[in-house]
Amino acid sequence: MNESTNDENESQLAAGVSQQWVRTPPIDIFETDDGLMLRADLPGVTSENLELQVQDNRLTLFGRVTAELPEGATLLHQEYHQGDFLRSFILSDDVDHDRISAKLTNGVLEVSLPKIPRAQPRKISIQTD
Amino acid sequence: MPIFRWGSALDAFRDLEREVDRWMKSVDITFENPRLGRPFPSLNLYEIGDTYLITAELSSCVASDLDLSVANGVVTMRGTRDASGDIPEDRYRRSERPSGKWERSISVPERIDDDNIRAELTNGLLRLYLPKVPSAAPKQIHVGGDNASTSTRINQEEQS
Numbered sequence: 001m002n003e004s005t006n007d008e009n010e011s012q013l014a015a016g017v018s019q020q021w022v023r024t025p026p027i028d029i030f031e032t033d034d035g036l037m038l039r040a041d042l043p044g045v046t047s048e049n050l051e052l053q054v055q056d057n058r059l060t061l062f063g064r065v066t067a068e069l070p071e072g073a074t075l076l077h078q079e080y081h082q083g084d085f086l087r088s089f090i091l092s093d094d095v096d097h098d099r100i101s102a103k104l105t106n107g108v109l110e111v112s113l114p115k116i117p118r119a120q121p122r123k124i125s126i127q128t129d
Numbered sequence: 130m131p132i133f134r135w136g137s138a139l140d141a142f143r144d145l146e147r148e149v150d151r152w153m154k155s156v157d158i159t160f161e162n163p164r165l166g167r168p169f170p171s172l173n174l175y176e177i178g179d180t181y182l183i184t185a186e187l188s189s190c191v192a193s194d195l196d197l198s199v200a201n202g203v204v205t206m207r208g209t210r211d212a213s214g215d216i217p218e219d220r221y222r223r224s225e226r227p228s229g230k231w232e233r234s235i236s237v238p239e240r241i242d243d244d245n246i247r248a249e250l251t252n253g254l255l256r257l258y259l260p261k262v263p264s265a266a267p268k269q270i271h272v273g274g275d276n277a278s279t280s281t282r283i284n285q286e287e288q289s
Contacts, residue, residue: 028226041186070182073182079172080173106188
């Protein structure tokens with residue numbers, strides 16, 4: 001699984017939110033028994049505001065942050081920019097696209113990327129005349 | 130950057146300032162990279178009228194993991210982040226999310242009303258509201274001394 005950058009797909013998604021910062025969320029990828037698991041930190045993103053799509057073999061995640069600040073808030077100290085999260089990856093061919101599943105809990109996205117089960121060797125019976 | 134110009138020689142400083150600004154901005158972009166170590170969690174501090182608001186990005190954190198305290202104008206937050214669970218290290222292909230014990234302190238510029246602090250944790254985003262202590266009306270201090278005591282004595286004589 002590779003990361004892809006500067007992609008058309010990404011810029012299309014980000015076009016609607018040009019006024020805000022777009023950030024790259026930190027991720028973990030690890031192997032599980034039946035494939036790969038991806039975890040991303042998306043603080044402030046709810047499941048309604050998360051878009052996850054697979055096109056060709058590219059997985060794109062786009063999380064919109066909607067936490068608005070109360071009126072008249074002045075920034076005194078800043079360590080992060082409030083903004084949306086965007087990142088995309090190239091999936092390897094052995095990922096089963098139809099069985100990709102995802103869940104979002106407490107601002108952590110968990111995407112499971114199972115592998116296509118390897119075909120079992122099939123015995124071919126030989127007929128005799 | 131123009132090399133020669135008519136007019137004030139000090140204009141060159143403005144160009145230098147602009148160049149340094151541009152350079153500093155590029156440094157900032159470098160530090161936005163998730164693979165570089167940054168303090169965890171990232172905090173923003175806002176002032177809303179008579180309240181301070183601290184927001185912190187704490188994904189995967191639940192309220193029971195979080196320990197918040199305020200003392201002498203310093204807000205301290207503490208917690209443990211177990212990002213990995215029980216997955217062995219050799220299974221990782223990529224690991225960018227910070228994990229382990231963390232602690233952060235932030236000093237707040239004014240006195241805080243300790244009893245009315247409010248904290249919310251939703252979707253991995255912490256909001257900590259710290260109301261300022263309402264500034265009391267100016268208090269007149271009476272200056273005592275010889276003159277004062279004589280004047281009271283005179284008043285007493287007048288009354289009697």
